């Protein structure tokens with residue numbers, strides 16, 4: 001346990017944040033779930049609009065579908081297959097209400 005706490009402090013120092021803001025997860029799927037659901041449920045009364053792409057990993061898409069059922073608006077941007085790029089016009093035309101947890 002002391003090693004985890006020491007590691008948390010070290011990572012926090014590298015990221016210039018407090019140790020309480022550092023969460024270790026088992027991997028990408030848990031981290032993605034944690035970030036999406038954590039941000040959604042921490043937002044209070046503010047409306048939620050998540051912007052993602054149609055080709056994300058299931059650990060993004062499945063929580064997004066869950067959060068849609070919880071009332072979040074989710075925009076799944078298309079991706080140009082040949083260039084594997086996000087059409088910038090679809091980003092520009094997507095209304096965004098950014099919020100910060102800070």
Ligand SMILES: Cc1ncc(COP(=O)(O)O)c(C=O)c1O
Nearest residue numbers: 026027028029030032056057059
């Ligand atoms: C973009 C992306 N997100 C999440 C994951 C899932 O990561 P993990 O296997 O650590 O849960 C992967 C795995 O390939 C990935 O490519």
